[in-house]
Amino acid sequence: MNSYTMKNYSKLLLIIIFFNVSAAFANDEKYIAAMQKNIDALYKAQDPAAIQNVVNALDRIAAAEKTKWEPQYYIGYGYVMMAFRESDKVKKDSYLDLSLAAINKGKELLPNDSEFAALEGFVHMIRVTVDPPTRGPQFGRLSMEMFEKSLALNPENPRALALKAQMQYGTAKFFGQSTTEACTTLNASLTKFETFKSENVLAPTWGKIMADGMKEDCK
Amino acid sequence: MKALSTFLFVLIGFQVLAQTKITGQVRDQKGDVVPLANVILQDTYDGTSADVEGKFEFTTTETGKQILVVKFMGYKDFVKEIDVMGKTIYVDAELEEAINELSAVTISAGAFMASDEKRRTVFRAIDIATTAGATADIAGALNTLPGTQKVGESGRLFVRGGDGNETRTFIDGMVVLDAYSPAGPNTPSRGRFLPFMFKGTSFSTGGYSAEFGQALSSALALDSKDNAELTRTDIGILSVGGDIAHTQAWKGGSAAGKIQYTNIRPYFNLVEQDVDWKKMPSSLETSAAFRQHLGKSGMIKFYGNFNQTDYALYNHPIDNPQARNLYDLTNKYRYMNGFFKNVLNENWSVRGGVSYTYQQNNALAAADNIIETQKGLHAKTVLEGALSEKIELKSGVEMITRTYDQDFFLAEGADYTRGFEETVTAVFTEADVYTSNSFVTRAGARLEYNALSKDIAVDPRLSLAYKTGDNSQVSLAYGKFRQSPNDLWLRLNKELNAEKADHYILNFQHIADDRTFRAEAYYKKYNDLVKFAGDDASDLNNNGNGFAKGFELFWRDNKTVKNVDYWFSYSFLDTERNYLQFPKASVPNFASRHNFSVVYKHFIKDLKSQAGLTYSYASGRAYNNPNQVKFNDGKTPHYSDLSFNWSYLPRPYVIIHFSCTNLLGRDNIFGYEYASTPDAEGVYNGRSIRLSAPRFLFLGIFITLSKEKSINQLPSL
Numbered sequence: 041m042n043s044y045t046m047k048n049y050s051k052l053l054l055i056i057i058f059f060n061v062s063a064a065f066a067n068d069e070k071y072i073a074a075m076q077k078n079i080d081a082l083y084k085a086q087d088p089a090a091i092q093n094v095v096n097a098l099d100r101i102a103a104a105e106k107t108k109w110e111p112q113y114y115i116g117y118g119y120v121m122m123a124f125r126e127s128d129k130v131k132k133d134s135y136l137d138l139s140l141a142a143i144n145k146g147k148e149l150l151p152n153d154s155e156f157a158a159l160e161g162f163v164h165m166i167r168v169t170v171d172p173p174t175r176g177p178q179f180g181r182l183s184m185e186m187f188e189k190s191l192a193l194n195p196e197n198p199r200a201l202a203l204k205a206q207m208q209y210g211t212a213k214f215f216g217q218s219t220t221e222a223c224t225t226l227n228a229s230l231t232k233f234e235t236f237k238s239e240n241v242l243a244p245t246w247g248k249i250m251a252d253g254m255k256e257d258c259k
Numbered sequence: 260m261k262a263l264s265t266f267l268f269v270l271i272g273f274q275v276l277a278q279t280k281i282t283g284q285v286r287d288q289k290g291d292v293v294p295l296a297n298v299i300l301q302d303t304y305d306g307t308s309a310d311v312e313g314k315f316e317f318t319t320t321e322t323g324k325q326i327l328v329v330k331f332m333g334y335k336d337f338v339k340e341i342d343v344m345g346k347t348i349y350v351d352a353e354l355e356e357a358i359n360e361l362s363a364v365t366i367s368a369g370a371f372m373a374s375d376e377k378r379r380t381v382f383r384a385i386d387i388a389t390t391a392g393a394t395a396d397i398a399g400a401l402n403t404l405p406g407t408q409k410v411g412e413s414g415r416l417f418v419r420g421g422d423g424n425e426t427r428t429f430i431d432g433m434v435v436l437d438a439y440s441p442a443g444p445n446t447p448s449r450g451r452f453l454p455f456m457f458k459g460t461s462f463s464t465g466g467y468s469a470e471f472g473q474a475l476s477s478a479l480a481l482d483s484k485d486n487a488e489l490t491r492t493d494i495g496i497l498s499v500g501g502d503i504a505h506t507q508a509w510k511g512g513s514a515a516g517k518i519q520y521t522n523i524r525p526y527f528n529l530v531e532q533d534v535d536w537k538k539m540p541s542s543l544e545t546s547a548a549f550r551q552h553l554g555k556s557g558m559i560k561f562y563g564n565f566n567q568t569d570y571a572l573y574n575h576p577i578d579n580p581q582a583r584n585l586y587d588l589t590n591k592y593r594y595m596n597g598f599f600k601n602v603l604n605e606n607w608s609v610r611g612g613v614s615y616t617y618q619q620n621n622a623l624a625a626a627d628n629i630i631e632t633q634k635g636l637h638a639k640t641v642l643e644g645a646l647s648e649k650i651e652l653k654s655g656v657e658m659i660t661r662t663y664d665q666d667f668f669l670a671e672g673a674d675y676t677r678g679f680e681e682t683v684t685a686v687f688t689e690a691d692v693y694t695s696n697s698f699v700t701r702a703g704a705r706l707e708y709n710a711l712s713k714d715i716a717v718d719p720r721l722s723l724a725y726k727t728g729d730n731s732q733v734s735l736a737y738g739k740f741r742q743s744p745n746d747l748w749l750r751l752n753k754e755l756n757a758e759k760a761d762h763y764i765l766n767f768q769h770i771a772d773d774r775t776f777r778a779e780a781y782y783k784k785y786n787d788l789v790k791f792a793g794d795d796a797s798d799l800n801n802n803g804n805g806f807a808k809g810f811e812l813f814w815r816d817n818k819t820v821k822n823v824d825y826w827f828s829y830s831f832l833d834t835e836r837n838y839l840q841f842p843k844a845s846v847p848n849f850a851s852r853h854n855f856s857v858v859y860k861h862f863i864k865d866l867k868s869q870a871g872l873t874y875s876y877a878s879g880r881a882y883n884n885p886n887q888v889k890f891n892d893g894k895t896p897h898y899s900d901l902s903f904n905w906s907y908l909p910r911p912y913v914i915i916h917f918s919c920t921n922l923l924g925r926d927n928i929f930g931y932e933y934a935s936t937p938d939a940e941g942v943y944n945g946r947s948i949r950l951s952a953p954r955f956l957f958l959g960i961f962i963t964l965s966k967e968k969s970i971n972q973l974p975s976l
Contacts, residue, residue, distance in 0.1 A: 089294075093295065096295070096296075096297035096307075100304060101304060135332075171383075173385055174383050215911045217911070
C-alpha cells in the first residue's frame with residue numbers, strides 16, 4: 041500500500057466514522073428535540089384532548105425508542121393529569137391504570153429512580169380521590185410509602201417533597217390537626233425547587249406551580 | 260459533471276417523491292367514530308393523533324412495506340401492513356373493543372358485591388361498619404338491602420321468603436356450618452365473623468354461581484384480606500367487654516392474633532332486660548390469622564376462631580308463670596379455614612382449601628342434660644382461567660362431610676342418642692362467555708351426590724347480562740338449588756331428601772355519578788320441603804312445597820348532598836308454603852309482605868365525626884292462634900325501628916363509637932306463642948314474642964398503636 045492510497049484510505053475511514061457518529065448524534069438530537077417539544081406541550085396542555093395528543097406522540101416515540109425511559113415517564117405523567125381532570129370514576133381508574141403501566145415499563149429501563157417513585161406515589165394519591173373513605177387507608181399509605189422511597193433515593197427531589205406536603209396537609213386537615221409538619225415539608229420543597237439541577241435536559245421540572253399554590257394554606 | 264448533477268437531481272427528486280401521505284378514519288365495530296386514537300408507523304417517529312372526528316393524516320419519508328398501528332384505550336390495537344411508495348394511502352381503521360373488566364357488563368341479577376377492589380359496586384365493605392343499627396354486624400348491615408326480611412328477634416339473614424337456615428355463609432369459598440353466635444331468648448344473634456377481616460363481601464339473594472351448593476335461598480361469600488401491611492396493636496374498650504389484637508407484618512406476609520372477652524352483665528344491670536337470668540351471657544374468644552404470599556402470585560391463608568359462650572336463665576311456662584325452669588347453655592365453637600391460591604400460568608390459576616367447624620351446645624334443661632355436637636369438614640379445589648379473551652372457565656370439585664349428634668341424658672327414662680352423618684360430593688363447572696363488552700352469558704352446572712339420601716342430581720345455572728347503555732344493564736338469572744333439610748328434621752329422619760328451589764330473576768341496574776338504581780323482580784318455586792305426615796314430627800316426608808315472588812327497589816345517592824350518603828330499599832314479598840305442620844298453603848311466620856329501610860350517613864368534618872340514622876319498617880307477620888278456627892289467621896302489628904350511630908375521631912388513632920337501636924322505643928311484637936294444651940276453660944293461653952329490651956346501647960373506644968400515627972380502626976369497624 042503506497043502513501044497515497046493510505047492517505048485516501050484514512051480519509052475514507054474518517055469520513056465513515058464522521059458520518060456514523062453524526063448519524064448517531066443526529067438520531068439522539070432528533071430524539072431530544074422531539075421529546076423537548078412534547079414535554080413542553082405536555083406542561084402547557086390543559087384539556088384532556090390536548091394531553092391525549094401529547095401522550096399519543098410520546099407513545100410513538102416510546103415505540104421507536106425502546107431503550108429510553110423518558111417517554112414512559114411522561115406518558116405516566118400525562119395519564120395522571122388526565123385522571124386528575126376526569127370526573128367519571130371508572131375512566132379515572134382506567135387512566136391511572138395506564139399511567140401505572142407506563143411507570144412500570146419505565147422502571148424496568150431505569151430502576152430505583154427517585155422521579156419514578158414520586159410519580160407512582162402521585163398515581164396512588166389520585167387513586168384515593170376516587171373514593172376517599174374506602175380507598176384512603178390503602179392508597180394513602182401506598183402513596184406516602186412511595187414519596188418516602190423517592191426521597192430516600194434522592195433527598196433533593198422537590199416533586200416528592202411537594203406531593204408529600206400535599207398528603208400531609210390533607211391528612212392533618214381531615215383529622216383537624218396542626219399543619220406545621222406539612223408546611224415544613226412544603227418549605228423544604230420550595231427551597232429544593234430553586235436548587236434542583238439535573239444533567240439530563242429531559243428531566244422532569246413540573247411541580248413548582250402546585251407547591252406555590254399551597255403557600256397560601258401555610259400562611 | 261452534468262451527468263452527476265442529473266443523478267443528484269434524480270436522487271433529490273426521488274426523495275421528494277418518497278413523501279407519502281397516509282390518511283384515514285378510525286371507527287369502532289359499530290361504525291361510531293373513535294376520537295384521538297394514536298396512529299403509529301411502527302419503529303419510526305412518524306404518525307399522528309386522530310382528531311375528535313377520528314380522522315387522521317400524516318406524511319412519511321419511509322418506503323416499502325410498513326406496519327401501521329392504530330391504538331386507543333379500551334380497544335385492541337389495529338395493525339395493518341401497508342405498501343408505502345409515494346401514492347396517498349387511505350386506511351379505514353376499525354377498532355375492535357377489548358374485553359375490559361372495568362367497563363364490561365357484570366352479572367348483577369341477585370348479586371350485591373361489596374369490594375374495595377372492584378370499582379362498580381353497590382355496597383362497600385366500609386358500609387358494614389358504618390350503618391346505624393347494624394352495630395358492625397355483617398348480617399345487620401346486609402339486612403338494609405333489598406331482598407332481605409326484618410326478623411328482629413333472630414338477627415339472621417332471611418332472604419326472599421326463605422328462612423334463616425337457607426342463607427349459607429362461605430369464607431374464602433369454604434362453608435361455615437353455623438355463622439352466628441348463640442344469643443339469649445329473643446335477642447338477635449350476631450355473626451361470629453367481624454367485618455374487618457374481609458376485603459370483599461358478595462351477598463347473593465338468588466341465582467348464584469354453581470360453585471355454591473347446599474344453599475336454598477342465598478349465599479354470603481366473604482373474602483378474607485390478603486395483606487396486613489403494618490405491624491400494629493389494636494385495643495378495644497367496649498361497654499360489653501374488651502379486646503386486644505396484634506398484627507405482625509413482614510414483607511409478603513403477616514400474622515395476627517386477637518383475644519376478646521364479652522360480658523354483658525354490667526350492661527344488663529344498667530338496662531333492664533325482660534329475662535330471668537341466672538347467669539348472664541359471657542364469652543371468651545380467640546382468633547388467629549396467618550397470611551403469606553408465595554412466589555409472584557401464590558398465597559396461603561389460615562384463619563382460626565375459638566369461642567366459648569355460656570349463660571343460664573329461668574323459663575316461665577305460659578300456663579304457670581310462677582314456675583322457674585332452668586335452662587343452662589354452654590356453647591363451644593371452633594372454626595378453622597386454610598386457603599391456598601397459585602397461578603399456574605398467564606391464563607390459569609388454582610385455588611382451594613379446607614375448613615373445619617366444630618360446635619357443641621351443652622344444655623341443661625331442668626334435670627335433663629342434652630348435648631348437641633356438630634362437626635363439619637369441607638375440602639375444595641377450583642381451577643379457573645381463560646380459554647380465550649372472551650371465555651372464562653371455572654371448574655371445581657368439593658366434599659362436605661358433617662356429623663350431627665344429639666345425646667340425651669335424662670333424669671327420668673333411658674338415655675338416647677339421635678343424629679346422622681352426611682357426605683355431599685360435588686363437581687361444578689361454569690363458563691362466562693363475553694360476546695362483547697355489552698353481553699355476557701354465564702352457564703354452569705353442579706352435580707351433587709349425597710351419600711346419606713343416596714341422591715344424585717344435576718342443578719343447572721344460567722345468567723345473562725346485557726348492557727343497555729354506558730351506565731345501565733339488564734340481567735337475567737335462572738338456577739336450580741338444593742339443600743339438605745334442617746338438622747331439626749334430618750336428625751329425626753335420615754331418609755329425607757334435599758329441599759329444592761328454582762330461582763327466576765330479572766334485574767335492571769343503573770350506576771352513574773355515585774348514584775345507583777336497581778330494580779329486581781323474581782319468582783322462586785320451592786319443592787320437596789319437609790312436611791309432617793301426621794299432626795307431629797314423628798312422621799316426616801318431602802311432600803311440602805311453596806313459592807315466593809316479588810319485586811325490589813334500591814336507590815343510593817352519594818352525590819347530591821355533600822358529605823351525605825343515603826340509600827333506600829324496598830322489598831315486596833308474596834309467599835306461601837305448605838310445609839311442616841301447615842294444614843294448607845299459608846304465609847310462613849317469618850315473612851312480611853312489605854319491608855323497607857332508609858340508611859342515612861352524614862360526615863361532619865368540623866366535629867370529626869360520622870353520624871348515621873337507619874329507619875327500618877316491616878309490615879305485620881302472620882301467626883297462628885290455636886283459639887281461632889282459621890289457621891294462621893293472626894297478624895302482628897308492623898315492625899319499625901329508628902337506629903342511630905356516631906363515630907368520633909378525636910385523634911387519628913382513636914375512635915369513639917356510640918350506637919343506639921330503637922331510639923323511639925317502639926314495642927315491636929314479632930309474633931305470639933301459645934301453650935301446647937288448653938286451660939280449664941278450653942283456652943290456649945298465649946304471650947307475645949318481643950325483644951328482651953326495647954333498645955340496645957353500645958359504646959366503644961378503639962385505639963390503634965402503630966409506628967404510623969394516622970392509622971385507626973375506622974376501616975375495620
